[in-house]
Amino acid sequence: MAVEVRIPTILRTYTGGEKAVPGDGTTLSEVIDNLEKNHPGIKDRLIEAKDGDDSQGDLRRFVNVYVNDEDVRFTGGLDTSVNDGDQVVVLPAVAGG
Amino acid sequence: MLRIEQDTYDAIVAHAKKDHPDEACGVVAGPESSDRPERFVPMVNAASSPTFYEFDPTDLLRLYREMDDRDEEPVVIYHSHTATEAYPSRTDIGLAMEPHAHYVLVSTREHGNSPGPVEFRSYRIVDGEVTEEEVSVVEPATEEPRSPR
Numbered sequence: 001m002a003v004e005v006r007i008p009t010i011l012r013t014y015t016g017g018e019k020a021v022p023g024d025g026t027t028l029s030e031v032i033d034n035l036e037k038n039h040p041g042i043k044d045r046l047i048e049a050k051d052g053d054d055s056q057g058d059l060r061r062f063v064n065v066y067v068n069d070e071d072v073r074f075t076g077g078l079d080t081s082v083n084d085g086d087q088v089v090v091l092p093a094v095a096g097g
Numbered sequence: 098m099l100r101i102e103q104d105t106y107d108a109i110v111a112h113a114k115k116d117h118p119d120e121a122c123g124v125v126a127g128p129e130s131s132d133r134p135e136r137f138v139p140m141v142n143a144a145s146s147p148t149f150y151e152f153d154p155t156d157l158l159r160l161y162r163e164m165d166d167r168d169e170e171p172v173v174i175y176h177s178h179t180a181t182e183a184y185p186s187r188t189d190i191g192l193a194m195e196p197h198a199h200y201v202l203v204s205t206r207e208h209g210n211s212p213g214p215v216e217f218r219s220y221r222i223v224d225g226e227v228t229e230e231e232v233s234v235v236e237p238a239t240e241e242p243r244s245p246r
């Protein structure tokens with residue numbers, strides 16, 4: 001499934017400055033693995049490894065990911081399925097103390 | 098240096114006072130790469146907390162889409178501290194993800210919801226490094242008088 005992934009300013013160092021890059025996969029998790037292949041290092045910024053294993057990780061608390069404008073926290077997280085032409089948006093939280 | 102118009106400055110201060118003792122937050126958007134904070138956008142603090150703020154994730158997406166459509170970026174990201182000084186906390190520094198933004202901190206600890214001066218300070222926060230900058234409050238830009246054709 002070919003999707004478009006919108007990249008926030010802070011992560012464009014991984015995409016050569018591109019605001020949007022193509023991605024591929026049937027779930028968000030696969031799309032992120034595919035991103036990592038083309039833009040090494042980006043996965044660690046999105047996923048918090050569990051016990052040093054990033055295949056067991058989950059989305060970082062202060063990273064928001066949306067598939068077609070739906071916050072994936074409400075649609076199955078990393079298991080959220082994606083379809084051809086879907087748009088994935090990554091936005092770091094605007095938060096602090 | 099942050100240059101900000103008086104009415105925008107006043108709007109940020111008014112928002113901070115209104116939401117005290119909870120933290121208030123928002124952005125001032127402006128044309129990409131212009132460094133001009135023009136469009137005041139107060140946001141809801143989804144955390145409703147005196148010690149934490151977070152834009153609601155749905156509001157956040159809407160805001161960024163809107164800015165995208167208008168070729169804008171968040172020139173200023175502001176929030177208030179309600180019991181401590183107007184200096185970025187460790188959490189503020191750890192979560193600062195907009196390297197081009199001016200991070201404005203307002204402290205309402207002195208006067209709370211009441212009239213009276215506040216601390217209003219601005220910072221760049223890049224890779225965990227905080228740099229305070231001067232704040233210059235300017236009168237709103239007026240149209241240049243046009244000469245008759």
